[in-house]
Amino acid sequence: MAVPARALKKWAIRAAGSAAALALIFWFLPKEAILEGFTRLSWPLFLGVLVAFLLCHLATASKWWLLMDRAIPLPVALRAHFAGLAANLCLPGAAGGDAVRAGLAHASLRDGPKVAAAAVGDRMIDLVGLACLTLWGLVMLGGHGANRVLAFAVSGIVFALAVAGLFLFPAIARGLWGRWPGLPARGLALRVADAFAALGRRPFLLLFTLVLSAAIQSVLIWLSVMLAEPVGVHVPLAAWFFAWPLAKIIATLPISLGGLGVRESSLAALLVPFGAGAPEVVASGLAWQGILYLAGALGALLLIASGGGLRAAAAPRTITEVSE
Template structure:
């Protein structure tokens, strides 16, 4: 076993332990019968229709990432890479997350590591801003008109900070290597700075990506509500728009396998003040987690049937770092 493989297995074991602990706490603190009763209310037609809509949302998410990459590769290749990354993020016990696998697969086709990196960071920044904006919209609707000004100010501050991060990185990198020209990886740093600069020269694309991301995340919230209503969770839609994005952000912490256990417990805690029964929220959340893993398995199947792999070739890794 190589050192890299051992490190990957340790990270996977930590995440698996985090999910196991979260699930153990959920099933020890909440009535199991209520959770199972919530599952029993779900029907296969509903589950499969939500799953199909979930896949459509991820096709749109792949298109968003593809646009940020300036459509440098064919859309089928981008779609394959996106679902390969989704599979890696949810299903594989590897060190590389979904973004790394997606970037690696894109680089195999594009051979332009800096552009792939800029698109990946831009995509994640846009998604984070979209989630925070939706969360603040929900908070505003819950709190009434009095909290609207504060929520808008916070959302504007987050958007400004994210924009500043993207726009200020290129000149900062250039200034750093101009001041200390003997720093290592000069060519890679300058090429990466130029890739970020090229992305910021397309503000219309960034705004369109943000609008699309907000639409995708709002659609995913709607799908979650469909599952929850059948299970028996009845809370205001505004509460969902506040709690769901926040639970998703919490679930991205590297302490679980794809958010398993963490997402459900976080969502149950956040919706409890609005009258939601924790057991029913957990039941709907686990059903949603099943959709996530099913989509990841589908991505793995598509990647395998197309002759792909979750590991990029050593030459591709070398090219990304040159």
């Protein structure tokens, strides 16, 4: 299948963003110190972190499955989630992990609005969980951490987007298409609004998945610390809870390939004020990026071994647009 020009252009922009971020990192920081950091990591530790990372994604896939009201079999949800992980990190020009995951779920469920609402709701819950963790880290630091203004600003934006998406969008969509029924995609917009409204009427589910998301992200922070300590990054745990979620939120901006380069530079800038060395932070961050890419490759192997393919997993146009 030919790669659409629009998707190829988006991939090229993100690749250029990652290349620029990595070039700046290796221009301003001593390459020898970064490479030396890799030599301090042992294979047993790296592989152990990879296994724990995959277990965290099993829990993440289950969380998404709950948001879909368990409407598809759990094995299908797991397969779709790891296919999305592969697409998000490995495939140039893919619509994104969320769209591929939604496409596989839609092939089983045939309920586009429900799948789209679960995908967007899952993404927003993860971002809110990250914002809560970074604010908690700031509290543990006594409220005097560096870049606290940035933390409050980013968290405020995340909370506002989550509230708007889950609670305000249904009313806005119904109002717009009710007043101007001739607007395009009326049926889809109203069905998506109904799906979001259904999520909003289940506060206990939203709270449970938010707590689960924060717990999963906390384990991921601990795994990052496990990788960083041998490399030579020694900062308070509170600093990790402040900086790691904030760097991950920044890395979700569509300016790089899976956050490559942006995540590492952001994390270094946030941890240096707490006594970390920037080369060591970058080395541990690139090792973490290796975990992400290996997990994506394993997701692709899982999809192929189960008889599927990312071409077959492509979502219908309407689902892709909503999921992005």
